[in-house]
Amino acid sequence: MSNTHEVLFKTLADPTRRALFERLCREGEQTVAALTAGAGVSQPAVSKHLGVLKQAGLVSDRHEGRQTHYCAQLEALAPLTDWASQMTGFWQSRFDDLENLLKRMDQ
Numbered sequence: 360m361s362n363t364h365e366v367l368f369k370t371l372a373d374p375t376r377r378a379l380f381e382r383l384c385r386e387g388e389q390t391v392a393a394l395t396a397g398a399g400v401s402q403p404a405v406s407k408h409l410g411v412l413k414q415a416g417l418v419s420d421r422h423e424g425r426q427t428h429y430c431a432q433l434e435a436l437a438p439l440t441d442w443a444s445q446m447t448g449f450w451q452s453r454f455d456d457l458e459n460l461l462k463r464m465d466q
Contacts, residue, residue, distance in 0.1 A: 417435045
């Protein structure tokens, strides 16, 4: 597994970070204050999680006055999507092989 996969998996493994990222995906750009309101953790904790998400390339930020707006970067999920597709193909071929073996055993 590549380092990119590791970084993405580790970043999204944290439930608070994953929830923040999912919220940005669903609701679009949000300020830190708006994200904090629904996060169930303090503003400094939200800012720290957003920093980790940004470092992993999963979010980008934009400054407007004293507020910072964050936006999900969906293209950053491409390596995980590719990995999931590869794993799906791998396991599907294994199940097909097992099905063929069981059919031969029944004959």
